[in-house]
Amino acid sequence: MSPRSEEANTQIKDDRQKQILCSALKVFIHKGFAAAKMSDIATEAHISYGLMYHYFQSKDEIYAELVRNAVDSSRRVIEQVSAGDMEPIDKMRALVARIFKSVGEQQSAGYSFVLMMEAMTSGVYPVPVMGRVHGSGRPFDLLVHVIEQGQYMGQIAQGDPAELVMTFFAAILGLASLKVRGSMAAMPDPEILMRIFRPA
Amino acid sequence: MSPRSEEANTQIKDDRQKQILCSALKVFIHKGFAAAKMSDIATEAHISYGLMYHYFQSKDEIYAELVRNAVDSSRRVIEQVSAGDMEPIDKMRALVARIFKSVGEQQSAGYSFVLMMEAMTSGVYPVPVMGRVHGSGRPFDLLVHVIEQGQYMGQIAQGDPAELVMTFFAAILGLASLKVRGSMAAMPDPEILMRIFRPA
DNA sequence: GTCTATAAATCGATAGAC
DNA sequence: GTCTATCGATTTATAGAC
Numbered sequence: 001m002s003p004r005s006e007e008a009n010t011q012i013k014d015d016r017q018k019q020i021l022c023s024a025l026k027v028f029i030h031k032g033f034a035a036a037k038m039s040d041i042a043t044e045a046h047i048s049y050g051l052m053y054h055y056f057q058s059k060d061e062i063y064a065e066l067v068r069n070a071v072d073s074s075r076r077v078i079e080q081v082s083a084g085d086m087e088p089i090d091k092m093r094a095l096v097a098r099i100f101k102s103v104g105e106q107q108s109a110g111y112s113f114v115l116m117m118e119a120m121t122s123g124v125y126p127v128p129v130m131g132r133v134h135g136s137g138r139p140f141d142l143l144v145h146v147i148e149q150g151q152y153m154g155q156i157a158q159g160d161p162a163e164l165v166m167t168f169f170a171a172i173l174g175l176a177s178l179k180v181r182g183s184m185a186a187m188p189d190p191e192i193l194m195r196i197f198r199p200a
Numbered sequence: 201m202s203p204r205s206e207e208a209n210t211q212i213k214d215d216r217q218k219q220i221l222c223s224a225l226k227v228f229i230h231k232g233f234a235a236a237k238m239s240d241i242a243t244e245a246h247i248s249y250g251l252m253y254h255y256f257q258s259k260d261e262i263y264a265e266l267v268r269n270a271v272d273s274s275r276r277v278i279e280q281v282s283a284g285d286m287e288p289i290d291k292m293r294a295l296v297a298r299i300f301k302s303v304g305e306q307q308s309a310g311y312s313f314v315l316m317m318e319a320m321t322s323g324v325y326p327v328p329v330m331g332r333v334h335g336s337g338r339p340f341d342l343l344v345h346v347i348e349q350g351q352y353m354g355q356i357a358q359g360d361p362a363e364l365v366m367t368f369f370a371a372i373l374g375l376a377s378l379k380v381r382g383s384m385a386a387m388p389d390p391e392i393l394m395r396i397f398r399p400a
Numbered sequence: 401g402t403c404t405a406t407a408a409a410t411c412g413a414t415a416g417a418c
Numbered sequence: 419g420t421c422t423a424t425c426g427a428t429t430t431a432t433a434g435a436c
């Protein structure tokens with residue numbers, strides 16, 4: 001009841017939520033949404049099964065929260081890179097480097113990126129994702145704009161910019177999936193992927 | 201009991217098995233292994249729920265059979281392409297064209313390819329897949345050999361061939377996933393992907 | 401061979417003690 | 419705030435009639 005214990009409780013509550021979300025992210029990535037059991041997440045988070053439901057209403061809610069976070073953090077990274085004063089081609093290079101690094105080092109940013117992409121590729125998940133990714137000011141269209149600038153400056157190959165971004169996203173999705181799930185020892189040389197932008 | 205009905209029964213049995221496998225492939229690709237229900241497969245195949253278990257012992261068995269088929273058919277395609285008398289770079293081009301076409305037209309070959317790749321990226325499925333993909337005479341290594349030849353002839357960019365093949369596989373996995381699940385209207389221009397092989 | 405009905409198991413969600 | 423125990427719904431798998 002004292003002010004001190006209230007603060008402490010708030011702190012605990014915050015910590016637990018982050019702890020659960022972090023554990024859930026790992027489990028969802030490794031097993032997929034449907035195969036991931038709430039008990040898996042509880043075990044990973046080192047808490048009891050029932051406590052999960054003290055912090056989240058359902059498995060869907062946890063997943064939805066994770067996807068929101070993933071899309072937002074991905075958008076921030078892309079915004080930050082695309083707003084810089086680099087050449088367009090170097091913006092893409094910087095983005096690839098950053099994503100490859102976080103995926104390669106198994107940071108939560110890497111997991112988040114995979115989660116966002118997987119949520120995009122599936123209709124069975126409880127969150128509509130495309131609307132958060134595709135649209136003015138959203139991750140996808142920010143990159144399309146960078147590509148268009150690069151094409152105008154002759155740094156990036158001609159052709160439909162959206163097609164190029166999709167191929168770019170797809171390749172990263174595939175690479176990240178293979179890496180995160182242990183089918184690949186390390187992320188490849190980023191310059192291999194950068195070649196898809198190279199003009200004729 | 202007559203010879204004729206025995207033959208007919210064998211025929212029916214064969215047809216039903218193929219019918220179930222074909223339906224299961226679609227369902228597994230669209231919903232994932234865990235989310236795919238046996239009832240979904242039965243509905244898709246227009247048969248009763250119980251009949252599934254007359255032809256297969258379990259959901260795992262169906263999945264295992266599908267992965268076996270997928271790896272084998274992928275291997276045949278890659279063997280066929282790699283054994284041809286084209287230039288190495290054109291072998292890769294032919295392979296990309298063939299995969300893009302079957303994925304784009306939603307042929308079962310396209311689904312099979314996605315299934316094989318997804319089975320590779322997950323440890324939760326009931327079949328060990330990497331051993332069937334990676335190894336002498338297996339899909340992965342056949343392509344590594346084509347790449348090495350292309351590098352020797354100066355048609356393909358230098359660098360670790362295995363890294364290049366992995367990136368190639370990953371990009372196709374991502375593109376096929378996006379396409380098969382409806383996040384992409386059409387497969388992109390194959391030449392975009394071919395650029396990852398282009399020498400400096 | 402094919403179906404319907406049911407058993408058995410799994411898992412998400414809740415209740416209630418501490 | 420945290421736990422254990424249980425409910426209820428869903429789904430895999432089986433049994434048995436036709």
